[in-house]
Amino acid sequence: MLIVTQVAPYADGPAGVHGVLGQATTGLAQLAELAGLSPVVVHDVRDLSPHQLSAARVLSLFTIGETPFTAPQQEAALAAWRAGDLGILGVHSATDACHTWPGYGDMLGARFDGHPWTQDFAIEVVDRDHPATGHLPDPWPWHDEIYLFSALRPDARVLLRLAADQVDLTVSGGRVPDCGFPLAWCHQEEEGRTFYSALGHFPGAWETPDYLRHLAGGLAWLEGRA
Numbered sequence: 536m537l538i539v540t541q542v543a544p545y546a547d548g549p550a551g552v553h554g555v556l557g558q559a560t561t562g563l564a565q566l567a568e569l570a571g572l573s574p575v576v577v578h579d580v581r582d583l584s585p586h587q588l589s590a591a592r593v594l595s596l597f598t599i600g601e602t603p604f605t606a607p608q609q610e611a612a613l614a615a616w617r618a619g620d621l622g623i624l625g626v627h628s629a630t631d632a633c634h635t636w637p638g639y640g641d642m643l644g645a646r647f648d649g650h651p652w653t654q655d656f657a658i659e660v661v662d663r664d665h666p667a668t669g670h671l672p673d674p675w676p677w678h679d680e681i682y683l684f685s686a687l688r689p690d691a692r693v694l695l696r697l698a699a700d701q702v703d704l705t706v707s708g709g710r711v712p713d714c715g716f717p718l719a720w721c722h723q724e725e726e727g728r729t730f731y732s733a734l735g736h737f738p739g740a741w742e743t744p745d746y747l748r749h750l751a752g753g754l755a756w757l758e759g760r761a
Contacts, residue, residue, distance in 0.1 A: 536563075536567040536570075536572040536573070536574050536575065536591065536592060536593040536594075536595055536624075537575050537577050537583070537587070537588070537591045537593070537594050537595065538560055538563045538564060538567070538574055538575065538576045538577060538595045538597075539577045539580060539594070539595065539596050539597070539598055539602070540556040540559060540560050540576075540597045540598065541577070541578065541579060541580060541598050541602050542556070542598075542599055542600060543598070543599070543600035543601050543602050543603060543632075544600050544601060545600050545601060545634070546601055546634065546635055549600075550599045550600035550631075551599065553597070553599065553627075553628065553736065554738075555735070555736065555737065555738050555740075555741065556597060558738055558741045559597050559626065559735065559741055560576055560597075561741075562741045562747060562750075563595050563597070563624075563626075563750070564576065566747065566750055566751050566754055567593070567595075567754075569751065570751070570754050570755065570758060570760075572592055572593060575591075579603075580602055580603060580604050580608065581603055581605075583608065585605075585607045585608050585610070585611035586611070588608055588611045588612045588615065588621070589611040589612070589614065589615040589620065589621065590615075591615075591621055592620075592621070592622065592758070593621070593622045593623075593624055593754065593757060593758070594612065594616075594621055594622070594623055594624070595624040595626070596623065596624070596625050596626065596629040596632070596643075597626040597627055597628065597629060597735070598628065598629050598632040598633070599628040599629075599631050599632055600631075600632060601632070601633060601634065601635055602632050602633050604633065604636065609636055609638065609639075612642075613638050613642065616642055616724075616727035616729075617724055617725040617726065617727045618725070618726055618727070619725070619726025619727055619728070621727070622727075622728050622729070622730075622754075622757030622758065623642055623643065623727075623728070623729040623730070623731075623757070624729075624730055624731075624750070624753060624754055624757060625643050625644075625729065625730070625731035625732070626731075626732060626735050626750070627680075627732070627733060627734065627735040627736055628647070628736075629643060629731065630643050630644075630645055630646060630647040630682070630684065630731065630733070631646075631647035634646070640686055641688070641724065642724075642727075642729060643729060643731055644687065644688045644691050644720055644721075644722050644729055644731055645684040645685065645686055645687040645688065645691070645714070645717075645720075645731075646684065646685050646686050647682060647683075647684065648682075648683040648684055648685040648712065649682075649683045649708045650680040650681060650682050650683065651681070651683070651702070651706050651707065651708035651709045651710075652680070652681040652702050652703070652706065652709070653679070653680045653681070653736075654678070654681070654701075654702075655676070655677070655678045656676075656677060656678070656679075656681060656697060656698070656701045656702075657674035657675065657676055657677070657697075657698040657701065658671075658674060658675040658676075658677050658695050658696070658697065658698060658718060659673065659674055659695065659696050659697070659698040659699075660672075660673040660674075660675060660694075660695060661693050661694055661695060661696055662692065662693065662694045665692075665694050665721070665752065665756065666751075666752030666753070666755045666756050666761035667694055667719065667721075667730065667732075667749050667750070667751075667752035667753040667756065668694050668695065668719075668749070668752065669752070670745065670748050670749075670752070671695075671745060671749065672745075674698050675695075675745070677734065678737065678739070679733075679734050679735070679736050679737060679740070680736045681697060681702060681716070681718075682718070682733045683708075683710070683712050683716075684712060684714055684717060684733075685712065685713075685714075687713075687714035687717060687720075688722050690722055690723075691717070691720040691721070691722045692720055692721050692722060693717045693719075693720045694719040694720055694721065695717070695718040695719040695732075695734075696715060696716050696717045696718055697715075697716035697718060717733075718732070718733045718734060719731060719732040719733065719734070719749070719753075721753065721756060728756070728757050728759075729757075730753035730754070730756055730757055731753075732749060732750065732753065734746060734749075
């Protein structure tokens with residue numbers, strides 16, 4: 536499993552750095568090992584060959600900004616994903632990356648479109664018949680940034696969403712997107728599989744067994760083990 540937690544500038548300026556990236560890298564590496572995968576931490580995608588991307592079983596992304604994938608790398612990743620050879624595990628700000636790569640939004644399932652709120656909230660478990668969610672309480676109390684999304688794939692299987700009537704729509708940027716407030720989903724294209732969770736901004740997430748089991752279940756689904 537390739538683990539990419541690269542911070543890159545946006546096309547129009549610098550990106551914020553998540554202080555949790557080191558902790559997330561450790562957590563993702565442990566999840567890979569528990570799943571029988573060899574974790575490979577990638578600090579800069581420019582060090583990867585297209586062959587290394589297409590030969591991996593899973594590409595785990597906790598990225599932000601214009602991650603500098605080259606055109607050959609993009610083509611290799613998309614082809615391997617659609618063939619079912621490369622699963623995509625997206626975490627938190629991975630949807631706020633690669634805005635200049637058109638196919639990336641299709642691969643991740645949606646595009647980040649702001650986060651007006653950071654607060655305590657309740658998560659509704661929409662789909663309990665998935666290995667990433669079957670263990671969770673409903674509602675699931677949580678504290679995190681609440682992401683807004685655009686261009687959610689119509690075939691996305693929404694697993695978690697923000698429970699109703701918890702946010703102040705009068706704050707700057709506050710609104711209800713067309714897709715509502717999904718917080719985790721999975722989808723397939725041809726043979727390709729993607730699992731994404733918007734949660735994980737704060738260190739407490741990576742110390743919470745329910746959250747780690749959430750990601751482990753997503754990884755198991757990617758691998759076809761559950």
